[in-house]
Amino acid sequence: MTRPPGAERPRLATAASTDDLLELLQTVRRELVLRGEDFQGSWVEKAAEDLRAGRQPGWFYSPSKGTGGLAFGNVRGSRAWGHVHSTDESDSVQLSLALLDGLGSPATTVNVGFTGLTVDAERRLLSTLTARPGATVIERFCMVRTLRPGDTDAPSVPPAGLERVPARDITLAALADLDWRAFRGSVDDQLVGGDPEEYSRVLTGLLGNALGLFLDAASTALIETEPTRLIGGILTAEVSAREAVFVDIMVDPERRQKGYGRFLLRWALRALVGLGYEKVRLWVTAVNLPAVRFYEAEGFRRVATTSIYRWERPVGEPQPQRSR
Ligand SMILES: CC(C)(COP(=O)(O)OP(=O)(O)OC[C@H]1O[C@@H](n2cnc3c(N)ncnc32)[C@H](O)[C@@H]1OP(=O)(O)O)[C@@H](O)C(=O)NCCC(=O)NCCS
Structure with missing residues (x-):
């Protein structure tokens, strides 16, 4: 199911059911394991609790209404990290924008990883997102x-x-x-x-x-x-x-x-x-x-090869108020 860009926005993860969050996070974890990026496996339940309680920022599309998707992050001081997961390209765009707007308000740098998309769809998503001033893509190789x-x-x-x-x-x-x-x-x-x-x-x-x-x-x-x-x-x-x-x-x-x-x-x-x-x-x-x-x-x-999207607040751009 593909939503046209600009259609339904993802909802805050505090509105999600714990089951939805667990299902989405388990999918993320499975993909990370397959890519060799996750091998300790104990974070899913804790993240579901933190997202539900609003201790960790997140946005979602319910898996009971279409493909489902999740964007979640962490902010520490002026730095933030996030992850976006959806198999739907336009949902991934919407989730990424929600995450970047949400995390980029308190933080001056944000690093985001992705799962769910095909290589070509992820490339298109990254090229859409890198249109933002201050954005770059960092590529990392897994070598065995x-x-x-x-x-x-x-x-x-x-x-x-x-x-x-x-x-x-x-x-x-x-x-x-x-x-x-x-x-x-x-x-x-x-x-x-x-x-x-x-x-x-x-x-x-x-x-x-x-x-x-x-x-x-x-x-x-x-x-x-x-x-x-x-x-x-x-x-x-x-x-x-x-x-x-x-x-x-x-x-x-x-x-x-x-x-x-x-x-x-x-x-x-x-x-x-x-x-x-x-x-x-x-x-x-x-x-x-x-x-x-x-x-x-x-x-x-x-x-x-995995890509990390990095955004740094351009020099001179005013930092928005936290209360906004
Ligand atoms: C990568 C690193 C550990 C290599 O340490 P080092 O003691 O300089 O490496 P060595 O002297 O044993 O060199 C090993 C090989 O590395 C390559 N290499 C090291 N420095 C290089 C340089 N500046 N340019 C090109 N090749 C280089 C060469 O292939 C070299 O083999 P050679 O001497 O037969 O040509 C070191 O550069 C480092 O600490 N870098 C910063 C941290 C880092 O990037 N770590 C890896 C993260 S995954």
Whole structure:
């Protein structure tokens, strides 16, 4: 069922039944799982409750009246994240506009992901939405590599002058500082939030299994000892009994292109073989060409591309009042 653009607007999620919200959120989750973007699975019930209670902003089309669709988000300070799901192209436009207007009022940046549409329909939607001043599209590749018995031949002794320590032995503040310095100015940095506190928040989630069981035995850091300086790290989580995911790989910008990134990656591949995993994946932004080339050279292959729509309030545009 296709509504002409400008026809019925989506309703606030506070008006939805819990059953409708659960059905819509479960569909979103299923699509994210199929795309390899969701592997912890415990957020659906909580999101349904929060949307119903108005603690989380959301808009919906009831699945009992046509295809159904949902847009939902989160605002923290001046930054917001959202997701739009519908199999209907014009509903996706309406849901996206409701979300962007709703979140873009308190926030100065909004990042939105999509599910439900065909590749071509999603492309048309993104091109409609990028007509807004301040809008861009960020592409991310999912890359996968099969683990091989030969991966255990990788060196376990760190490069000269460095020591290897378990990632969890590094303080959260030091890891967050390294992440911040490693990604500073990059597109990833825009997505995370651009300051050590945001990295610290993300790392706390990773270490606390928010993206799947954190694999201490396949997560490590490299340090210089005199004086002590953290110069690199790789963090790994479990996707399933057979598959792992590298959730963070970073090397100090002042110590790049010395083979440290390769050492970390190969050390972690070796560790994963030892732990019995068969595959590993990672996500990388398409514009991060050094990293994409590095992963390709190490045998990773692109299996999926996802697009994140990003809107930043144009400089000089007044911020609307919260009460509007
Ligand atoms: C990606 C990263 C971890 C690589 O670390 P590194 O220690 O510099 O990497 P290495 O010296 O081991 O180099 C490994 C390969 O990466 C590629 N590479 C690294 N830097 C590169 C650059 N500036 N330009 C082109 N290729 C580059 C090369 O293929 C290189 O292999 P080669 O030396 O045989 O040519 C590092 O650049 C980094 O921390 N980047 C910021 C964080 C990030 O983007 N992480 C990945 C997110 S998914």
